[in-house]
Structure formats: structure tokens, C-alpha cells
Amino acid sequence: MSSSYSLKLAGIVRESIVDGPGIRFTVFCQGCPHNCPYCHNPETHDFSGGFLCNIDRLMDEIDKDPLLAGITFSGGEPFCQAEAFGHMAKRVKERDLSLTVFSGYTYERLMEMAVEDEHIRRLLELTDILIDGPFINELKDLTLQFRGSSNQRIIDMNKTKAAGRIVLWK
Numbered sequence: 001m002s003s004s005y006s007l008k009l010a011g012i013v014r015e016s017i018v019d020g021p022g023i024r025f026t027v028f029c030q031g032c033p034h035n036c037p038y039c040h041n042p043e044t045h046d047f048s049g050g051f052l053c054n055i056d057r058l059m060d061e062i063d064k065d066p067l068l069a070g071i072t073f074s075g076g077e078p079f080c081q082a083e084a085f086g087h088m089a090k091r092v093k094e095r096d097l098s099l100t101v102f103s104g105y106t107y108e109r110l111m112e113m114a115v116e117d118e119h120i121r122r123l124l125e126l127t128d129i130l131i132d133g134p135f136i137n138e139l140k141d142l143t144l145q146f147r148g149s150s151n152q153r154i155i156d157m158n159k160t161k162a163a164g165r166i167v168l169w170k
Contacts, residue, residue, distance in 0.1 A: 005084040006052045010044040010076060020100030020129060022069025025062050029076035034104035038137040040148055044076035055088045070098030079103055082119035089126035100129040107132045107155055129169055130155040
């Protein structure tokens with residue numbers, strides 16, 4: 001299946017163990033409206049930076065690695081490119097890979113945005129783990145798994161959808 005969708009990227013990490021459970025292919029998008037002070041990826045904030053990459057090219061790279069447990073969308077802010085990331089997410093799920101998405105928005109704010117934006121709704125529906133909330137330097141904690149500050153949550157989206165309330169991952 002060929003895709004005409006491209007993403008504005010800051011870069012990729014082919015095999016990461018810090019961006020979600022298992023070995024993950026991590027896609028860092030370019031552009032972020034949050035501009036969190038002391039952000040781990042400040043070079044991803046500028047919407048005019050980065051480079052365009054076709055989803056087909058990313059999927060070809062993913063298909064080459066049988067060790068992958070899943071894919072992670074990080075940033076930048078993936079929900080600023082929800083349409084293209086939603087198309088990629090669908091292809092990720094077709095391969096039975098898990099999908100983790102980092103967002104500076106809270107789950108509650110994303111749900112509000114999803115009411116009026118079908119692309120945000122679709123990306124949320126395809127997400128297995130959502131790591132939400134802005135990085136807050138005063139709450140920085142280097143002992144936390146997969147996140148930088150204690151306000152950020154690791155949300156099990158499948159259990160959350162089933163329960164109708166936020167269910168944290170493990």
C-alpha cells in the first residue's frame with residue numbers, strides 16, 4: 001500500500017529502549033507549540049525546521065527490523081501532524097506492532113480536541129500507550145520510566161477505552 005503522506009521530522013532512532021516498552025522504532029516529529037522550558041528535545045520546537053519524509057520510507061525501514069516490539073511517535077508534538085501520523089499508525093497496527101505516543105497535551109485536552117478533529121480522534125484510537133503532559137522542570141525525576149517529570153502519565157489507552165476512565169499502564 002503506497003502512501004502520499006509525509007511527515008515533518010526531526011529524526012528517527014531505529015532501535016530505542018527508552019521510548020516505550022521493548023525495542024522501538026522512534027519517530028521524532030518536527031514542530032511543537034508547548035515550548036516547555038528545559039525540554040529534552042528543544043531542537044524539535046521550530047515548525048520550520050526538520051525535513052519531510054514519506055510514510056512509505058519509514059514503513060520500509062520498520063519492516064527491515066524483526067526485533068521491534070513497537071513504534072513510538074515523539075516530538076515535537078505528534079498531534080500537530082495528526083492526519084499523517086494517523087495514517088502511519090494504521091499501517092503500524094496492521095503489522096501487529098504496539099504504538100506509543102508522547103504528547104505535551106494532557107489526555108483530557110486531547111479528548112476535547114478530538115471532538116472537533118477526526119484526525120486527532122483517529123490517532124488516539126490507534127494508540128496503545130499515551131505518555132501525556134508537558135515536561136515541568138520543577139517535577140523532573142530521573143527515576144521515572146519513559147518520561148521526564150512526575151506530572152506526565154503513562155496511560156494504557158486500550159484499558160482506558162474499555163473502562164471509560166483513565167487507566168495507567170503497569
